[in-house]
Each structure stands twice: as structure tokens, then as C-alpha cells.
Amino acid sequence: MQIKIDRKNFYDGIQTVRKAISSKSTLPILSGILIETQEKKLKLVGTDLELGIECRVDANIIKDGAIVLPANHLANIVRELPNKELELELKKDNKIEISCGLSQFKIHGSPADEYPLLPEVGSGIEYTLSQEKFQAMINRIKFATSDDESRPFLTGGLLSIDNENLKMVATDSYRLAYTQLELDKDLKNEKIIIPSKTLNELSKLLNSEDEIRFLITDNQILFEFSEITIISRLIEGQFPNYKQVIPDNHKTEIKLKKKELLNATKRSALVARNNSNIIKTKFQNDKLMIESNAPEVGQAYEELSTSQHGDDTEIAFNANYLIDVLKVIDNEEILIELSGELSPGVIKEVDNDNYIHVIMPVRST
Amino acid sequence: MQIKIDRKNFYDGIQTVRKAISSKSTLPILSGILIETQEKKLKLVGTDLELGIECRVDANIIKDGAIVLPANHLANIVRELPNKELELELKKDNKIEISCGLSQFKIHGSPADEYPLLPEVGSGIEYTLSQEKFQAMINRIKFATSDDESRPFLTGGLLSIDNENLKMVATDSYRLAYTQLELDKDLKNEKIIIPSKTLNELSKLLNSEDEIRFLITDNQILFEFSEITIISRLIEGQFPNYKQVIPDNHKTEIKLKKKELLNATKRSALVARNNSNIIKTKFQNDKLMIESNAPEVGQAYEELSTSQHGDDTEIAFNANYLIDVLKVIDNEEILIELSGELSPGVIKEVDNDNYIHVIMPVRST
Incomplete structure (x- = not known):
């Protein structure tokens, strides 16, 4: 050579x-x-x-x-x-x-x-889409995968082809991230779980405006783009029924500025209890009040303007989950949909139904 | 409040x-x-x-x-x-x-x-110089201090006032860095050892063109600049007689480009044995040949043009020591002075006698 x-x-x-x-x-x-x-x-x-x-x-x-x-x-x-x-x-x-x-x-x-040969990839479901769009989908779900190796089916992201939609979902059972993209051709319905390492590395490599082709076979997925080929095994097991987790109605809908909420949440998290990072939110009179306290450090109080429809409500979250989702949202304005302090909260972008994030509430006391 | x-x-x-x-x-x-x-x-x-x-x-x-x-x-x-x-x-x-x-x-x-009170600082030797010059002096010696707590007097840098010169010296006994600055007034001769933590933090804080004042008392040094006051204890003990370590003559003098030597040394270090990082240098016919090898990885060979006066010679160094000193030298050209493979090597800047760096040779086999 x-x-x-x-x-x-x-x-x-x-x-x-x-x-x-x-x-x-x-x-x-x-x-x-x-x-x-x-x-x-x-x-x-x-x-x-x-x-x-x-x-x-x-x-x-x-x-x-x-x-x-x-x-x-x-x-x-x-x-x-x-x-x-x-x-x-x-x-x-x-x-x-x-x-x-x-x-x-x-x-x-x-x-x-x-050196081991990379496995031969047979034929299967094939689709081509823009790298940029696919990267955005991955980034919007990958952080919600679980680290818990005892439930391997949660350690990856679901990629589902479902009635002319490409859907990606990840959940660690405390939160769930869902994103969808309309397909421009009819493909056979399919559900696979892609390991989070594959999603992470793929997301880092995608960056051009060129297209990416994927090919799903029985136990592998192959990606081809630019001069790169990626072959990944799939995770076996049944992904949870995510449709059951996404609430289909709500009692309160709040519109607010993403950046203001992100910054206030980051600050509140600084004095939230170390392990669970609990912050309490209260929605009332077009205002959001956030309270947190860590006995050894002190307390925080934040107030934000919102535009609220529906009941006043209170709910407590793990601040880190809120920060994670707010970081991947590009829109300046978001919607929060709530149904009381014991029901999951939903975060969406204003004027965009293609991303839904669900966060389980935590007990605040 | x-x-x-x-x-x-x-x-x-x-x-x-x-x-x-x-x-x-x-x-x-x-x-x-x-x-x-x-x-x-x-x-x-x-x-x-x-x-x-x-x-x-x-x-x-x-x-x-x-x-x-x-x-x-x-x-x-x-x-x-x-x-x-x-x-x-x-x-x-x-x-x-x-x-x-x-x-x-x-x-x-x-x-x-x-909260403990910072100690009151009495009167002592006082001097004011430019922050920039003092920062340059510190940066040129601080990396050569020792981590060895069993010899505390090597864990700091010497600051010496010696016949209208301000001198700073550090050594870990494998290499020695010396820098000097002419004083514009006559001060009492003094020798103190400043802890390396103080030198490191001071160097990070110095940055303006304003002046810094220092005040040396029996067991403390005080620095004042901008809106900052730093008080540091001094290290007790006798600093080694550095004048004995700096060779006063040499058999070979080599002039070469600093950046070329730094890059070649960095590369050679990649295949130098892990602990001692030995690289072998050979000076001959206006050329420098660098060889290194790590049994488990491979070998490296580099060749550089030099301008040589005096005997051909060979000498082995710890590559990291060479990299450390070359990183703090601003001049494009440096001088290396050698006296055979068992004598310390000296590195200076061309046209600048205010910085002298001595590196002990290592046995190459």
C-alpha cells in the first residue's frame, strides 16, 4: 500500500x-x-x-x-x-x-x-431526506433517552414509519419527546429502536444541506450521506405506547417567551434540591411564578409575563427536564398545556405541531 | 447592608x-x-x-x-x-x-x-513596575517550579533583588528558568520564594498596561494593581544557588526557528516513551535531526535547518521540558548552547539576554 x-x-x-x-x-x-x-x-x-x-x-x-x-x-x-x-x-x-x-x-x-467486517446490509425500507431536517429531529428527542440498561428498549430512540409520517420518540419514563415529519412517499409501516450512541454520533456528523438515505433491515439500520456510511444494530424489545402518554386535552394553555423561561429556570435550578432539582411553578393572572429552595443554600423566586387561557394552576417539575427541552426549541414562543398538578405537562412550539414534549410532574413536598 | x-x-x-x-x-x-x-x-x-x-x-x-x-x-x-x-x-x-x-x-x-482577617502588612522593600512586564517574567519561570512537597523551597519561584536587577528563577532540578529586568532605582538586595499558586493566580489577573506595586516584608509579599490587592505568604528555606547551574561557556551554538522546533518536538513527543518522553537530538552540518521511539507505537524522525557554530553534538532531552520553554518564548529565533551529551543545554532568545533556560540532559538508552 x-x-x-x-x-x-x-x-x-x-x-x-x-x-x-x-x-x-x-x-x-x-x-x-x-x-x-x-x-x-x-x-x-x-x-x-x-x-x-x-x-x-x-x-x-x-x-x-x-x-x-x-x-x-x-x-x-x-x-x-x-x-x-x-x-x-x-x-x-x-x-x-x-x-x-x-x-x-x-x-x-x-x-x-x-479487522471485523462490517455486516452486509440486505434490502429493506429505504428513504431519503434532508440531513438538516433529520438532524433536527434527532436533536429534539435524543436527550430524553434513558441510561437505564435494565430497560434497554428505553436506551434508544424510536423511529417509526406510520401512515406516511416519519416519527421519532424517546422517553426515560420521566419525560417524553416526540417529533414527526410528513413523508413524501408511502412506505411500509415499521417501528425500530436506534441506540442512543448511534443517534448522538449521527447528529454530530450531519451538517450539510445534502440528503441522507436510510435503509432499515431486520436488525440493522444503514445511513448514507456525503462520503460516510453508518451501520448500526437496532435495540430489540417493545417501545412503550407513547400515544397513551401524550395527553389529548388540557385545562390551561399558557403562551410565553422561551428564552425568558429558560433563563429563569436555569437560575431557579441553582437553588433547587440537588438530586431532584424541583422547582414549583404557579400560573395565575397572565403570570408565571417560579419558586425553588435548597435548605442548605437559600431560595429563589422568579416572575414572568405569560398569556394564559383556562384555569389557574400549580405544578412542580424537575428543572433539568425543562432546561433540556427548552434548549432544543428554536421558536421564540412556546405553549405549555397543563391539567393540574398531578397530570403531565406538555410543551409545544407556537404554530408548530411537529414537536411535542411531555414532562411528568413531581411532588413538590 | x-x-x-x-x-x-x-x-x-x-x-x-x-x-x-x-x-x-x-x-x-x-x-x-x-x-x-x-x-x-x-x-x-x-x-x-x-x-x-x-x-x-x-x-x-x-x-x-x-x-x-x-x-x-x-x-x-x-x-x-x-x-x-x-x-x-x-x-x-x-x-x-x-x-x-x-x-x-x-x-x-x-x-x-x-471570617479571618487578611494579615496586616508592615513596611518593607517596595517597587512599582508595569503589569505587562511582570506578567511576562512570571510566565517565563512559573512552569519550571516543582510539585514535590518534600522540597518546599522548589515549589515556588525565587524573586531576587540583586544589584539593581529584579530576577526571577524557578527550578524543579531537571530544568531551570531564569529571567531578569533592570530596576530603575537602587533597592536593598533581597531573596524571597513566592508560592507557585500565587504566581499562577497573579499571572491570570495581570493584564492591563497599568503598573503593579509590590511590597516585600519579612514573611509576606503584597501586590497592588488596578482595584486588587494580593497578599501571599512566602516559602521558607534556601533556594538553590542557580548561578552555579547556568553554564558560563559552551562548545556548540545553534540558531534556529522557534516554531519549527516546537512543532517538530511536539510531533516527536507523540512517539516518545510515556514516562520520560525522551527525544534524541543530533546537531550536524547546519541540521538538527530529532529521533524518538516508543516500542509499543513506533518511531519518529524530524529534520530541521539550523545555523550552527562549533562542534557537532548529540544530546537527549525530555520533550515536555523543551515544549514548555518553547511555548513561553515570543522570539521567532532562539539560540541553543550545548557542551556535549552530558552537560546541560541552554536555550535563549536571539538578541535577548534577559531569559535563560537550562535543561538537564537525559540518558538516551
Whole structure:
């Protein structure tokens, strides 16, 4: 193997596929990146066996070949090299020589045939949409997944194709995030659960106005966009019936400025009890009063103007849940729908039905 | 106590005095900030009993008073409040009420009379110089202090007044940093050791073109600049005779570009053995060759152009020491003076005798 490659493109490719690599892997070869010539490109692969990321980078291929190189060392070296063309040449004993100007590195690699193959993906449900829209959907739900490994079906996000709608849902049973997008063609109904690591890394990689294609098979999902392919296993199990969780009516509807509520909630959280971060909200006379107190620190009181329809009401929330959802909402104005202090609260954007966030109330005393 | 104060000025003052506060303090009151009205200002104080920082902030004093408030909570709250005028009012039971627009906090404080007084500073050697120059001196030596608490006299920097020169020196016995500045008046000769925490925090706070005044007494040093006063204990003990460590002649003198050497050293360090970070340098025919290798990773080879006078030579260094000193040098060109592989190497700036850095060689095998 002998190639010439632009330093920056190579580095970006390394950083892309590294996202799949786990520092906790017990199989040493999985801490490496497979690099392999493929037609006129260099293919890079990283995987933790559950998530695999493949990236293709333009290169001048002088001689074909493949090798696995330690991801951290490779990334550190390529980061520090001058912004010039690099030359990579595979020598005997799986040693690779990286030259750049008057800098030269020899790194020990591992044979490419010891690297696990990413699984072949069969046929299945296929759809293409804008990266930007898909990223927005992921970002609006991914923070609501659960960390609780004893209920694996909550540790990912539901992707559901349901009557010409693409829906994504996540819940940790204390809150639920729901988002939907109308499909422009009729697809077979399907429900899968995508691991949160996949959602997180995918969201970081999506950024262009180009499209992303996904392909769902029995136990895998494949994403293709730009020069990147991602293959992820799916989580087995039954996702909770989220439709039951979203209230279909309410007694109070409040319109208010998102930023004002976010800032007031952040401040209130500073003196909310450490574990549950409880803040008490009271909606009355077109005003929202927020109270919190942490015995060891002190109390906070905030007052905001609102536009209220329906009953006055009080309800207590975990401040962090409120902060999480307010951070992902772009709209300047939001709607809060409530039905008393024991019923879940609903947060929506004004003039947008495509995002619904449900937060369970907490007992305030 | 009742005052009105600009949020940003108050926050900056809090951040300034917090630098003296240690998270490891066993005395609970030391995790707090003393705030106290003083003429038309609010005085803030933080201390760990070894270093004390006092800062005065403009305020509208309605009623005099003093209180100690928990530093972390106070900082978090004042950071999140809107950029408006804050009102602070001391209520009964050491509670303070902070209001800003429609936000209101009540925080538990502690009585000001429980807070330790910063020591009174007597008379001593006094000098005033530019903040910028003093900051540059500190930055050029502070990284060379030792962490080894068993030799406390190496854990600070020497400040010496010596025949109309202000000198600062630090060494951890593997390297030594020396810098000097000509004084514009004749002072009594003096040698003190300033703790590295004081040097670090002082360096962060210095930034304006105004002057800084220092006052050295028997066991303390006081710094005054802008609206800040810093009082630090001194380290007892005898600082090593640094003059003996700085070689007064050499067999090889090499001139080279600082940035090229820094980048090549950083890269070489990536494949240098983890603990000692050894890189081997070879100076020959107006060239510098750097070699390093880490058995588990690979090898690096770098070549740089130099301008050499005197014998060809080889010497091995800890790469990190070389990186540390090259990072604080502003000059584009440096001089390296060597006397063989067993003698310390000296790094200077071209056309500047005010900074000398000595690095001990390491055995390369």
C-alpha cells in the first residue's frame, strides 16, 4: 500500500470514524482504524461492533493495500503534521511509514484481515431526506433517552414509519419527546429502536444541506450521506405506547417567551434540591411564578409575563427536564398545556405541531 | 447592608477573589467570599490563609454592612442573572436577598466577624513596575517550579533583588528558568520564594498596561494593581544557588526557528516513551535531526535547518521540558548552547539576554 493524501482530509476522515470506536472495547483491534484503498479513495472504518462508521477520502493511490492503525496515535500524529500532502507507505511487519515534508513516522499496525467486517446490509425500507431536517429531529428527542440498561428498549430512540409520517420518540419514563415529519412517499409501516450512541454520533456528523438515505433491515439500520456510511444494530424489545402518554386535552394553555423561561429556570435550578432539582411553578393572572429552595443554600423566586387561557394552576417539575427541552426549541414562543398538578405537562412550539414534549410532574413536598 | 451594583462588575470581582479560594479547605467559612461595604465601594475577599485576594468594586451603598456568602453559589447565581443592576440587602439571620428585575434570591450567609482577617502588612522593600512586564517574567519561570512537597523551597519561584536587577528563577532540578529586568532605582538586595499558586493566580489577573506595586516584608509579599490587592505568604528555606547551574561557556551554538522546533518536538513527543518522553537530538552540518521511539507505537524522525557554530553534538532531552520553554518564548529565533551529551543545554532568545533556560540532559538508552 502506498498513497498520497491531503493532511486535513485524512484527519477529518479519522475524526469521523473514531466516533464509532469505544475506549471500553476488550478486543484490541477495535481500538484501531482500518484504512484500505478502494478505487481512487482511501476507505477508513471504525467500529465497536454495534455501530460501524465508514468514510471515504480522496487520495492518490500509488499501490493498493490495507492496514489497521491505532486510532489515538494516528489521530495525534496527523493532527500535528504540517498542512501538506502526506505519504503513507506500508512496509514489512505491518509497519506504516507516514512522511510529510521532513517529518517521518513509522507506526506499528495490525493486519487488515484481523479487522471485523462490517455486516452486509440486505434490502429493506429505504428513504431519503434532508440531513438538516433529520438532524433536527434527532436533536429534539435524543436527550430524553434513558441510561437505564435494565430497560434497554428505553436506551434508544424510536423511529417509526406510520401512515406516511416519519416519527421519532424517546422517553426515560420521566419525560417524553416526540417529533414527526410528513413523508413524501408511502412506505411500509415499521417501528425500530436506534441506540442512543448511534443517534448522538449521527447528529454530530450531519451538517450539510445534502440528503441522507436510510435503509432499515431486520436488525440493522444503514445511513448514507456525503462520503460516510453508518451501520448500526437496532435495540430489540417493545417501545412503550407513547400515544397513551401524550395527553389529548388540557385545562390551561399558557403562551410565553422561551428564552425568558429558560433563563429563569436555569437560575431557579441553582437553588433547587440537588438530586431532584424541583422547582414549583404557579400560573395565575397572565403570570408565571417560579419558586425553588435548597435548605442548605437559600431560595429563589422568579416572575414572568405569560398569556394564559383556562384555569389557574400549580405544578412542580424537575428543572433539568425543562432546561433540556427548552434548549432544543428554536421558536421564540412556546405553549405549555397543563391539567393540574398531578397530570403531565406538555410543551409545544407556537404554530408548530411537529414537536411535542411531555414532562411528568413531581411532588413538590 | 444594602447596595446596588452592576451585575458584570460584581461577577468579575467574584471571579477575581475566588482564585484564592481552595476547594480543599477544611474550614467551611473559607469556601465563602467576604463582601463588605467600604466607602463608596464593595470590597470582596477570598483566601485560603496562604494567599488572600481582595478586590474593590464600584457600588451604590445605601446601607453599610458585611457578610460572608458561599463562593460557588454566589458565582453561579450572579452569572445567570440578567445584565442589569443588582440589589443586595442583608436580612436577619445572615440571609441576603439579591434582586434583579423580577428575579429574587435569598441566600444563607455567615457572619462577617467569623471570617479571618487578611494579615496586616508592615513596611518593607517596595517597587512599582508595569503589569505587562511582570506578567511576562512570571510566565517565563512559573512552569519550571516543582510539585514535590518534600522540597518546599522548589515549589515556588525565587524573586531576587540583586544589584539593581529584579530576577526571577524557578527550578524543579531537571530544568531551570531564569529571567531578569533592570530596576530603575537602587533597592536593598533581597531573596524571597513566592508560592507557585500565587504566581499562577497573579499571572491570570495581570493584564492591563497599568503598573503593579509590590511590597516585600519579612514573611509576606503584597501586590497592588488596578482595584486588587494580593497578599501571599512566602516559602521558607534556601533556594538553590542557580548561578552555579547556568553554564558560563559552551562548545556548540545553534540558531534556529522557534516554531519549527516546537512543532517538530511536539510531533516527536507523540512517539516518545510515556514516562520520560525522551527525544534524541543530533546537531550536524547546519541540521538538527530529532529521533524518538516508543516500542509499543513506533518511531519518529524530524529534520530541521539550523545555523550552527562549533562542534557537532548529540544530546537527549525530555520533550515536555523543551515544549514548555518553547511555548513561553515570543522570539521567532532562539539560540541553543550545548557542551556535549552530558552537560546541560541552554536555550535563549536571539538578541535577548534577559531569559535563560537550562535543561538537564537525559540518558538516551
